[in-house]
Amino acid sequence: MRPDILRQIFYFAIYVLLQLPVLYRLVLFDSAFGFFYVGFILFLPRLQNRMTSLLLAFLSGLLVDIFSNTLGIHALASTLIAYVRIPWLVFTRGVDDDDAPISVFALGLSGLLLYVIPLIFLHHSVIFLVEHGSFSLFGTTLKRIVLSTLFTSTLLVTTNYLLATKRRRL
Amino acid sequence: MRKLLDFLYKHRTTGLFLLLQVICIWMIFSSDRFYNAAFFNSSNAVSGSVSLMSQNTVTYFELGEENQRLAQENAYLRQLLSKAAYDYFTHSEIDTVRSQFEIITGKVINKTYRRSRNYLTLAVGKRDGVQAGMAVVSGQGVVGRVRASSDNFSTITSILNPNIMISGQVKSSGTLCTAQWDRRDYRYVTINFIPRHIPLVKGDTVFTSGFNAVFPPDVMIGVIDSVSLTDENPFYWARAELGVDMATLDYAYIVKQELAPEIDSLQSAAIEEL
Numbered sequence: 001m002r003p004d005i006l007r008q009i010f011y012f013a014i015y016v017l018l019q020l021p022v023l024y025r026l027v028l029f030d031s032a033f034g035f036f037y038v039g040f041i042l043f044l045p046r047l048q049n050r051m052t053s054l055l056l057a058f059l060s061g062l063l064v065d066i067f068s069n070t071l072g073i074h075a076l077a078s079t080l081i082a083y084v085r086i087p088w089l090v091f092t093r094g095v096d097d098d099d100a101p102i103s104v105f106a107l108g109l110s111g112l113l114l115y116v117i118p119l120i121f122l123h124h125s126v127i128f129l130v131e132h133g134s135f136s137l138f139g140t141t142l143k144r145i146v147l148s149t150l151f152t153s154t155l156l157v158t159t160n161y162l163l164a165t166k167r168r169r170l
Numbered sequence: 171m172r173k174l175l176d177f178l179y180k181h182r183t184t185g186l187f188l189l190l191q192v193i194c195i196w197m198i199f200s201s202d203r204f205y206n207a208a209f210f211n212s213s214n215a216v217s218g219s220v221s222l223m224s225q226n227t228v229t230y231f232e233l234g235e236e237n238q239r240l241a242q243e244n245a246y247l248r249q250l251l252s253k254a255a256y257d258y259f260t261h262s263e264i265d266t267v268r269s270q271f272e273i274i275t276g277k278v279i280n281k282t283y284r285r286s287r288n289y290l291t292l293a294v295g296k297r298d299g300v301q302a303g304m305a306v307v308s309g310q311g312v313v314g315r316v317r318a319s320s321d322n323f324s325t326i327t328s329i330l331n332p333n334i335m336i337s338g339q340v341k342s343s344g345t346l347c348t349a350q351w352d353r354r355d356y357r358y359v360t361i362n363f364i365p366r367h368i369p370l371v372k373g374d375t376v377f378t379s380g381f382n383a384v385f386p387p388d389v390m391i392g393v394i395d396s397v398s399l400t401d402e403n404p405f406y407w408a409r410a411e412l413g414v415d416m417a418t419l420d421y422a423y424i425v426k427q428e429l430a431p432e433i434d435s436l437q438s439a440a441i442e443e444l
Contacts, residue, residue, distance in 0.1 A: 020217075021224035030284055050183045058190050067221070068282065069211050069289040069325060072197030079194065083187045130198065132286040137353060141286075 004045070011163070015040035016060045020067045031140075032147035035074075037064055038123055039156040041082050042116060043102050043163075050086065057082030070131060077126035081119045089115050103164035104157065116156060121149045211318055211325045212280055212291040218323030221280040222293050229420065236420050243309035271386050274298050274424040276306075276324070283356040283416035288328040290314065292422060295322040303384065305425040311390035311413025312336060312349075312378060313422045324424070330356050330416060338391050339379040343368050346379055349391050349410065356416055359392060361408040368406075370397055376410050383433040386425055390414075 019037040026034045041057045061078030065071050089102065092114045104112045124145045132141050178185065201210075212221065229236065276292035294300050296319050306313040306326050314328045327334055329351060336349045338361065345368045352360045364370055374394040380387025392410030399406050427433075 021220050025224075025228070027284060033285075051186050054183065054186055054190060058194075061194075066210055066214065067212055067217050067280070070287075071201045071210050072194040076191060076194035076198065079187060079190045083183075128286070132353070140354065 008044070011043065012040055012060070014159075014163075016063060019064060028151055029147060031144045032151040033144070034151045034155050035064075035120075035124065035127070035148065036152065036155050036159075038078070038081070038120060038152060039159060041078055042085060042119060042156065043160065044082075045101065046086060050083075054079055054082050070127075073127055073130050076130065077123045080126060081123045084122070085115075085119055088119060101164075104160050105164055109157075112157060112160065113153070117149065117153050120152050120156075121145065124148045124152070212289065213295065213318050213320045213323040213325040215320060215322065218279070218291060218293065218295075218320065221291055222277075222323075225277070225279040232420075235418075239418065239420065246309055272299070272426040272428060274300060274426060276300075276422055276424055278419055278422055279323075281328070281416065281419065283328065283330050286353050287332065288330040288356075288416075289317070290326040290328055290419075290422070292324050292326060292424070293322065294424065295319045295324050297321050299426060300324045300424050301426075304427075305385045305389075306422050307385075307389050307425060308414050308419060308422045310415065311392065312385065313414055313416075313419065315384065316424060326422070328416065329359065329412070329414070336385060336391060337379045337381050338376045339387075340364065340368075340370065340394075341375045341377055343370070343374075345370075346381070347376065347408075349376065356412075358395060358409050358411055361392075361394065361410050362405065364406045364408060366399055366404060366406060370394065370406055370408060372397060383427055383430040383437075386427070 016037045019035070028034075037060055040060055041053070044053050044056065047053055057078040058075050061075035064074040068074070093107075093111065102115070107115060128141050128144050128148075129135075135141075197210075212218065274294055276294035276298075278290055279293050280291035282288045282290075290306075290313070292300075292306075300316055300319045302316050302318055304316045306315060312329055314326045314331070315334060317325045317327045319325070329336065329349075332351055332353055334350070338347045338349045339345065340347060345364055347364045348362045349359045350362060352358075361376055372394055376391040376394065378385040378387055378389045378391060390413035392412045395409050395411040397406055397408045
């Protein structure tokens with residue numbers, strides 16, 4: 001259990017703490033924002049106690065909120081995907097194999113994309129719609145959501161390749 | 171009772187989930203109250219220090235550009251200074267109006283300008299005399315308003331935030347108007363409430379009116395970029411290109427109005443009499 005906790009602290013440092021000072025500066029094509037910290041929530045191992053992952057998601061969302069002056073918005077979106085991610089994973093795989101780690105090597109690239117992209121889309125939709133506060137200028141908001149989803153997904157799948165290789169060797 | 175407890179225990183994860191969602195929604199709707207605490211925003215000490223560190227690293231690579239911008243601004247300010255000296259000798263009564271304002275220079279350490287509601291963080295705070303509600307300007311024009319400040323950092327509501335409305339004045343005609351961002355493009359703001367009988371053309375400049383206790387008068391807002399007038403509308407629809415370029419903004423000036431409390435109390439007294 002102990003190395004597991006250490007590894008999660010390491011992931012938290014990579015995903016969440018790197019987001020705050022560095023990755024908010026990364027904006028592509030004026031509309032694509034990389035919310036890289038979502039990776040910490042999506043790649044948390046399947047814990048016996050799902051309440052822990054809910055609380056971790058809430059806290060990392062709140063941390064990002066404080067940095068970006070969007071109090072409550074990131075926390076809302078993060079707890080939402082933390083709640084639906086395991087049911088969604090089971091649904092996309094069709095089988096409930098408890099032990100399989102959530103990584104590109106266990107799920108395959110297509111399996112990982114199928115798991116990651118809809119959840120990121122949901123997360124980003126909540127963020128941009130709540131922040132905008134209305135459905136006016138829906139085209140602009142939709143463009144932001146779609147481009148940001150692609151951007152974040154690319155970042156996360158790449159990172160997962162890098163981090164999950166290490167994990168297989170352990 | 172037993173069954174109820176069993177039910178609650180069985181669905182405790184869902185219960186926690188709903189509780190957290192309710193907390194988040196409550197925070198979103200009452201964020202103004204949280205801002206007064208100055209902890210739950212980018213001006214708190216930890217967030218400010220991290221942003222400052224990150225910004226210092228980035229600015230190191232942009233020193234050349236920054237130098238050039240500062241040199242331009244310097245030239246502009248020198249020009250103003252010579253004009254001010256002229257004013258001082260010719261109409262010395264203006265001097266009391268001028269000395270109402272004190273300027274606090276702040277480095278921009280964190281900013282957004284492409285979101286629907288944008289904020290900046292400056293590396294100056296209460297210790298430097300910054301207080302919530304003060305105006306923020308730059309050499310090129312209006313930047314925003316202080317929303318919250320801690321000892322060393324402040325969060326600024328950018329002019330690129332629909333919560334902010336700025337009282338302006340068209341230079342050519344002296345007409346009052348209101349500038350507000352329409353959440354579309356970070357280079358433009360909408361100019362509202364210019365009545366249709368006033369002539370308004372592309373290229374007119376809009377300055378702050380100084381008719382409130384926040385912004386000093388004659389600070390550039392923008393230049394009218396497109397104008398349209400429909401038959402049924404009593405006001406123009408107009409868009410102005412912002413004087414300030416949020417994308418390259420490195421330094422901003424916080425304007426402290428020495429007489430703000432006096433103006434405020436006079437105005438509220440006048441309103442009470444009505």
